[in-house]
Amino acid sequence: MPIHPQNPEPVVPGHTDPASEDAAAPPPSGRPTGRVPATDGQPGVGAADGGPAPSDDEYAAELQELQDRWRRALADLDNLRKRHARELERERKVERSRTAAAFLPVLDNLELALTHAGADPGAIVEGVQAVRDQAVNVLELLGxxxxxxxxxxxxxxxxxxxxxxxxxxxxxxxxxxxxxxxxxxxxxxxxxxxxxxxxxx
Missing domain, CATH: 2.30.22.10 (Head domain of nucleotide exchange factor GrpE)
Known part of the structure; x- marks a missing residue:
């Protein structure tokens, strides 16, 4: 009995079989076609979040850097406080010296009046009044x-x-x-x- 060959299904121009296309198509150059599935609600390796999470060593290094910065900031603040205290004390000394120097002529005139205590009483009174006016003027100049x-x-x-x-x-x-x-x-x-x-x- 003669065997008749089976006629293949007609091929439509421009149409390819999806199964054969998937089997023949090579994967993209050097890239995996899939991702590692996520477990316990965590994204898998290679997910769209930017890659693997930092390791414990990286966390420790970042923490150490933050601690170093914090210590340097504390040291800078302490140095600033000490420098401000020194400058404030220096300004106080300068102001006290300036005030005391302004009153030196008043003391000189008082001593001069005492050296002439045996002179005319009227002249002594006038001298004391002049010294008082001088002291008042000094205070006014100081504000x-x-x-x-x-x-x-x-x-x-x-x-x-x-x-x-x-x-x-x-x-x-x-x-x-x-x-x-x-x-x-x-x-x-x-x-x-x-x-x-x-x-x-």
């Missing part, structure tokens, strides 16, 4: 002007009430007498003036 005005309104920021008096010639609430002058203004006030105030009606 502490003298306040000993009468007839002005009472100011609690500049005056300290020592007593209240009745004075028909003074307006109520005004300064009648200054018992102790004040020096300075505002935040630069050395002390307020001690005064008596006219009584309010």
């Amino acid at each position: 502490y002007p003298r306040h000993a005005e009468t007839g002005v309104a009472f100011d609690p920021a500049r005056h300290e009430v020592i007593g209240v008096v009745e004075d028909p010639h003074a307006s109520p609430g005004t300064i009648v007498d200054v018992l102790r002058p004040g020096y300075g203004d505002g935040e630069r006030q050395l002390r307020p003036a001690a005064v008596t105030v006219a009584k309010r009606e």
Whole structure:
């Protein structure tokens, strides 16, 4: 009995068999066609997160670097604090020296007045007044002007009430007498003036 060969299925032009195409197509050059599956919810090796996670040694190195930076920052801060303290103390010494030097002429004039204590009493009084005016001028140059005005309104920021008096010639609430002058203004006030105030009606 003659054997008739089976006719192959007709081939459609431009069409290829998917199975044969997959079997014949080589994988991309040097690249794996798949990825290691993820386990326990963690991405597998070669996932799209940028590669494998850093090792324990890399974590330890980064931690050591951060600790070194922290220690250097603490050392720099401590050096800055010490330098600021030294500069502040130096400025204080300079200011004290400048203030003391400003009062040296006052002391010189006081000593000069004492050497002439046996002279005319009127001249001695005039000399002491001149020395007092010189000392007041020094304080004013240092930023502490003298306040000993009468007839002005009472100011609690500049005056300290020592007593209240009745004075028909003074307006109520005004300064009648200054018992102790004040020096300075505002935040630069050395002390307020001690005064008596006219009584309010």
